[in-house]
Amino acid sequence: MPTASAAPLDQRSEVLWMEGVDKTFNGNVHALKGMSLRVGEGDFISLLGPSGCGKSTALRLISDLIHPTRGRITWAGGQHAGDLGVVFQEPTLMPWATVAQNVWLPFRLRGKTYTSVRDDVLEALKLVGLEKFQNAYPRELSGGMKMRVSIARAMVTHPRLILMDEPFAALDEITRFRLNDDLLELKDKIGCTVIFVTHSVFESVFLSDRIVVMAARPGRVIRELTVDAPYPRDDAFRTSPEYAAHCRAASDALHEAMEQAA
Amino acid sequence: MTAIDDRSATPEIVDEDEARRARARKLDKIGKWTLPVVVMIITVFLWDRLVVWNEIPHYILPGPLLVFETLIKDWAMLFDALMVTLQITLMALAVAVLGGVGLAILFTQSRWVEMSFYPYAVILQVTPIVAIAPLIFIYVDSRIAGLLLCAWLVAFFPVLSNTTLGLNSADHNLRDLFRIYGATRWQRLRYLQLPSALPYFLGGLRIAGGLSLIGAVVAEYVAGTGGIGSGLAFRILEAGYRLNIPRMFAALILIAATGVIIFAGLSFLSHMLLRKWHESALKREG
Ligand SMILES: Nc1ncnc2c1ncn2[C@@H]1O[C@H](COP(=O)(O)OP(=O)(O)O)[C@@H](O)[C@H]1O
Ligand SMILES: [Mg+2]
Numbered sequence: 001m002p003t004a005s006a007a008p009l010d011q012r013s014e015v016l017w018m019e020g021v022d023k024t025f026n027g028n029v030h031a032l033k034g035m036s037l038r039v040g041e042g043d044f045i046s047l048l049g050p051s052g053c054g055k056s057t058a059l060r061l062i063s064d065l066i067h068p069t070r071g072r073i074t075w076a077g078g079q080h081a082g083d084l085g086v087v088f089q090e091p092t093l094m095p096w097a098t099v100a101q102n103v104w105l106p107f108r109l110r111g112k113t114y115t116s117v118r119d120d121v122l123e124a125l126k127l128v129g130l131e132k133f134q135n136a137y138p139r140e141l142s143g144g145m146k147m148r149v150s151i152a153r154a155m156v157t158h159p160r161l162i163l164m165d166e167p168f169a170a171l172d173e174i175t176r177f178r179l180n181d182d183l184l185e186l187k188d189k190i191g192c193t194v195i196f197v198t199h200s201v202f203e204s205v206f207l208s209d210r211i212v213v214m215a216a217r218p219g220r221v222i223r224e225l226t227v228d229a230p231y232p233r234d235d236a237f238r239t240s241p242e243y244a245a246h247c248r249a250a251s252d253a254l255h256e257a258m259e260q261a262a
Numbered sequence: 263m264t265a266i267d268d269r270s271a272t273p274e275i276v277d278e279d280e281a282r283r284a285r286a287r288k289l290d291k292i293g294k295w296t297l298p299v300v301v302m303i304i305t306v307f308l309w310d311r312l313v314v315w316n317e318i319p320h321y322i323l324p325g326p327l328l329v330f331e332t333l334i335k336d337w338a339m340l341f342d343a344l345m346v347t348l349q350i351t352l353m354a355l356a357v358a359v360l361g362g363v364g365l366a367i368l369f370t371q372s373r374w375v376e377m378s379f380y381p382y383a384v385i386l387q388v389t390p391i392v393a394i395a396p397l398i399f400i401y402v403d404s405r406i407a408g409l410l411l412c413a414w415l416v417a418f419f420p421v422l423s424n425t426t427l428g429l430n431s432a433d434h435n436l437r438d439l440f441r442i443y444g445a446t447r448w449q450r451l452r453y454l455q456l457p458s459a460l461p462y463f464l465g466g467l468r469i470a471g472g473l474s475l476i477g478a479v480v481a482e483y484v485a486g487t488g489g490i491g492s493g494l495a496f497r498i499l500e501a502g503y504r505l506n507i508p509r510m511f512a513a514l515i516l517i518a519a520t521g522v523i524i525f526a527g528l529s530f531l532s533h534m535l536l537r538k539w540h541e542s543a544l545k546r547e548g
Contacts, residue, residue: 060438063438063442064442065438065441065442081443081444084442086438086439086442088435088438088439090435092433092435092436092439094436094453094454094457095539095540096457096460096538096539096540097457105439105443105453106443108453109440109443109444109445109449109453110443110444137538137539138539139539139541
């Protein structure tokens with residue numbers, strides 16, 4: 001398991017890097033142009049930008065669902081099964097399977113029986129506070145609980161990188177705040193590396209230590225900000241002047257991104 | 263943790279709206295069973311009166327009592343016939359399920375196979391069975407095999423088309439997830455596509471159950487002469503030639519009852535398989 005407290009940003013060993021990645025759809029839609037990104041171990045990176053700026057495209061490229069038109073994506077030491085966990089905007093659970101069976105899925109697809117990984121599954125459920133619901137079906141859970149199951153599934157294999165595409169966008173504000181807190185608690189416990197897509201300035205500042213601001217048409221990175229506040233962060237951080245300053249900086253960058261697109 | 267705890271809480275305050283809704287639900291539940299029975303009793307009563315008051319001879323329209331007596335009197339023969347028809351129906355349904363699901367799986371595994379054969383499945387479906395059946399009985403020697411083939415032709419299409427639709431309707435994000443986790447084709451079929459297709463398949467199965475009975479009956483009509491080992495349709499034909507109208511009615515009632523039982527059985531199966539997770543099996547609240 002990775003160490004819980006990550007090294008300073010510039011000393012972290014690399015997980016993955018993107019070099020000059022372009023993605024063009026239908027010959028003329030430049031979803032992504034010249035994106036370079038270095039992902040270090042323990043990073044919590046937010047991709048922040050207006051819709052259509054290629055955030056989802058970047059994640060799909062990293063998950064190898066689509067391939068770059070130009071440029072390269074490289075995993076340090078090569079990519080192996082279970083290196084990646086994903087959380088989508090929808091919980092994306094299998095409705096016919098129980099909570100525990102859903103979390104088992106990444107293992108199951110690697111040919112592992114439930115009994116051989118039961119401890120890992122229950123541990124993951126415990127981390128998201130759902131160990132009592134292992135035998136429930138998804139439809140019995142609230143939206144926030146389903147999202148927790150989805151997060152448990154993404155981290156059950158202790159992947160080197162977790163991708164999250166606007167995971168909390170469809171939830172109400174209160175649930176979202178709680179999940180933000182819980183996500184940081186998780187990061188503190190298991191020290192995961194995350195790329196988190198959002199269009200909320202506040203969410204990106206609260207969660208991440210690096211914010212990559214993107215603009216649309218063509219989709220590209222226009223600025224990278226660092227949020228150097230130490231983890232664990234709590235409600236006190238949400239009301240600190242430091243937080244407000246970071247929010248203003250991110251907000252300015254986002255405005256710039258929207259103006260460039262317009 | 264909201265969703266589950268709320269349900270176990272015992273309500274102490276009586277809300278007028280909820281009480282009214284509960285009463286309406288209760289009435290609905292009773293009405294669902296009693297109303298059809300009442301309609302049935304009234305219909306049978308009117309049927310009886312119609313025959314008696316108009317002094318209609320029994321070789322034109324027999325009264326319900328006479329039909330019932332015939333059903334009892336001819337039970338041995340009618341029951342044998344029922345077993346024959348039922349056997350053809352169930353075998354055809356079984357083959358329709360195997361063939362329909364098998365073809366659907368083949369279609370989703372290969373676009374080429376689907377493109378090549380789907381049009382022919384449609385052609386088979388849209389050509390009326392009564393038009394094909396005589397040909398089948400010319401080329402197929404075994405009577406049973408001919409009947410089976412006819413019933414299968416009628417029944418397999420809804421299974422095929424529904425299952426194909428279901429296999430292709432798996433959630434897009436789940437498909438992506440399976441790809442990201444490096445699922446094999448077999449794993450995707452087994453863990454994602456087949457469960458996704460289950461509700462669709464069961465819908466098709468319910469239709470196919472009724473259709474295979476229709477197919478079996480129609481095929482028997484076309485096959486005509488039989489003697490030993492003849493089904494209900496043949497008994498109806500035969501009774502018609504002899505102007506034994508009460509027996510025609512008795513056989514007809516048996517066919518209808520069989521259809522209802524098949525439908526109810528398949529609906530029950532569908533409910534049991536889906537009740538834990540599928541929306542269609544949920545009871546609406548409020
Ligand atoms: N499969 C695709 N085919 C064509 N255009 C696409 C496809 N996927 C994304 N795009 C386009 O690429 C751009 C970036 O999309 P996306 O990455 O989804 O943006 P975001 O997630 O930031 O909202 C959009 O203009 C979108 O319409
Ligand atoms: Mg998106």
